[in-house]
Amino acid sequence: MMKCSLTLRFVISLVWTVWLMLPTAAASQGKADEHATLELISEQDALVRGKQFWIGIRFDLQEGWHTYWMNPGDSGEAPRIEWQLPTGFQVSDIQWPHPERLTLASLADYGYEDQVLLMAAVRLPERFTEGESTKIAAQVHYLVCQDVCIPGQKHLELSLPVKTSAASSPSRPLFDATRQKLPRPTPRNWKISATSSGDEFVVNLKADKLAKPVQFFPLHAEQIENAAPQNATELPGGLRLHLKKSEHLLKPITHLEGVLVLASGNAYQVRIPVAQPRSSHSQSNN
Amino acid sequence: MKCNPWWNLVAVFMLISSAYAVKVGDSAPDFQAMDSNGQVHKLSQYHGKFVVLEWHNNGCPYTQKHYESGNMQHLQKEWMSKGVVWLTVISSAPGEQGYVTAQQENDYMSKVKASPTAALLDPKGDVGKLYSAKTTPHMFVVNPGGVLIYDGAIDSKATTEQADISTAKNYVSQALEESMAGKPVSTPTSRPYGCSVKYAH
Numbered sequence: 001m002m003k004c005s006l007t008l009r010f011v012i013s014l015v016w017t018v019w020l021m022l023p024t025a026a027a028s029q030g031k032a033d034e035h036a037t038l039e040l041i042s043e044q045d046a047l048v049r050g051k052q053f054w055i056g057i058r059f060d061l062q063e064g065w066h067t068y069w070m071n072p073g074d075s076g077e078a079p080r081i082e083w084q085l086p087t088g089f090q091v092s093d094i095q096w097p098h099p100e101r102l103t104l105a106s107l108a109d110y111g112y113e114d115q116v117l118l119m120a121a122v123r124l125p126e127r128f129t130e131g132e133s134t135k136i137a138a139q140v141h142y143l144v145c146q147d148v149c150i151p152g153q154k155h156l157e158l159s160l161p162v163k164t165s166a167a168s169s170p171s172r173p174l175f176d177a178t179r180q181k182l183p184r185p186t187p188r189n190w191k192i193s194a195t196s197s198g199d200e201f202v203v204n205l206k207a208d209k210l211a212k213p214v215q216f217f218p219l220h221a222e223q224i225e226n227a228a229p230q231n232a233t234e235l236p237g238g239l240r241l242h243l244k245k246s247e248h249l250l251k252p253i254t255h256l257e258g259v260l261v262l263a264s265g266n267a268y269q270v271r272i273p274v275a276q277p278r279s280s281h282s283q284s285n286n
Numbered sequence: 287m288k289c290n291p292w293w294n295l296v297a298v299f300m301l302i303s304s305a306y307a308v309k310v311g312d313s314a315p316d317f318q319a320m321d322s323n324g325q326v327h328k329l330s331q332y333h334g335k336f337v338v339l340e341w342h343n344n345g346c347p348y349t350q351k352h353y354e355s356g357n358m359q360h361l362q363k364e365w366m367s368k369g370v371v372w373l374t375v376i377s378s379a380p381g382e383q384g385y386v387t388a389q390q391e392n393d394y395m396s397k398v399k400a401s402p403t404a405a406l407l408d409p410k411g412d413v414g415k416l417y418s419a420k421t422t423p424h425m426f427v428v429n430p431g432g433v434l435i436y437d438g439a440i441d442s443k444a445t446t447e448q449a450d451i452s453t454a455k456n457y458v459s460q461a462l463e464e465s466m467a468g469k470p471v472s473t474p475t476s477r478p479y480g481c482s483v484k485y486a487h
Contacts, residue, residue, distance in 0.1 A: 075421045075482040104482050148383045149481045151347045151446040221477035248475040
């Protein structure tokens with residue numbers, strides 16, 4: 001009996017060791033800005049009245065550190081940006097590039113390593129004095145994590161002259177590269193639907209030409225189990241993707257919303273209608 | 287029982303599958319763990335009472351938000367005065383952020399004036415994995431019948447900022463209030479927010 005439980009413990013710890021292989025810990029804490037450098041940048045070198053232009057917060061992350069997507073996954077927190085703009089300026093929502101899946105132990109987070117640009121479009125009012133310099137500011141609340149997490153807050157400013165025309169700033173290539181990572185609208189020739197089946201959602205995607213999907217990133221936190229493998233199988237004229245339901249999902253959902261990233265690297269916004277199982281009693285939600 | 291290696295495998299699979307089986311509405315799985323005073327606690331010994339499980343890591347900024355503001359201590363006092371059992375669980379592995387010895391935990395609790403029923407030391411992560419505890423904090427509420435009635439975040443504002451506490455909806459208090467009033471829990475689960483639990487690598 002004794003021997004058995006010892007063997008058992010060994011086997012259990014071995015299994016967990018194999019399962020939970022993690023990046024190294026080395027918990028050297030400090031301030032958030034020791035691990036992430038933030039800068040407020042503009043795609044143009046000047047502002048033109050009545051026109052739209054793009055600004056963004058560039059995060060340069062120290063190796064091994066990451067920050068988060070709009071849905072951070074199992075842990076962490078998305079950055080929040082409070083814009084401080086002159087009167088009459090209008091700013092869009094953040095355009096989030098598709099994230100990477102970051103696995104930690106039995107968890108999966110959605111975020112960014114190395115570098116990310118969180119961009120937003122700004123529209124200037126028609127009435128605006130040319131020749132002046134205009135200050136745009138942002139208060140950024142963010143979290144950087146390695147194994148440990150550090151919250152940070154940064155006030156950033158950018159002054160740009162108001163002119164009748166604008167040229168590209170040195171940051172233009174980063175804006176262009178980031179646009180490649182923004183989810184595109186669902187292609188019109190796609191037929192995408194899902195069924196709720198036991199503990200998983202089965203997504204069927206029909207399209208003429210298709211690269212295998214790498215990953216589905218859910219927009220909502222409580223729909224799928226983030227750390228579960230997402231198995232994809234090819235079907236004639238399409239593919240099928242298996243997503244494990246979240247344990248926090250107690251009610252049937254009508255749509256799965258998120259971003260589908262294909263092997264090509266292209267990301268697409270998807271809003272997938274979910275058909276419930278035919279027998280109504282198979283989903284009890286007490 | 288003969289010590290057949292297959293039983294080990296079966297046990298491991300049971301362990302793994304049970305780690306994914308904690309679900310609101312089901313019986314909360316029983317566990318046994320030692321607290322910072324060397325006393326052993328079993329969940330089942332609290333049958334007949336509400337039990338709150340609070341996953342904890344004193345180095346995590348999300349845990350610090352709720353302790354430096356006094357919010358967690360206040361919740362502990364408030365609910366324990368109404369007969370609730372409050373178990374703080376520390377699943378950080380040795381060498382990881384938040385790992386504490388019994389003495390360190392007692393010193394910490396007296397320093398921050400925390401007064402849970404017990405602080406359970408779970409350095410192997412057995413209780414954490416049994417409940418699939420993901421973050422610190424990650425909160426669970428068990429009703430007097432031993433049924434899990436809440437699994438998720440402490441409140442509705444997933445930030446590290448103390449100022450957000452007063453305007454957030456506290457899901458633990460809500461679950462306890464509603465359940466004590468004989469009502470169904472309106473938010474039985476939510477995404478827990480915080481740092482990942484620092485299990486052994």
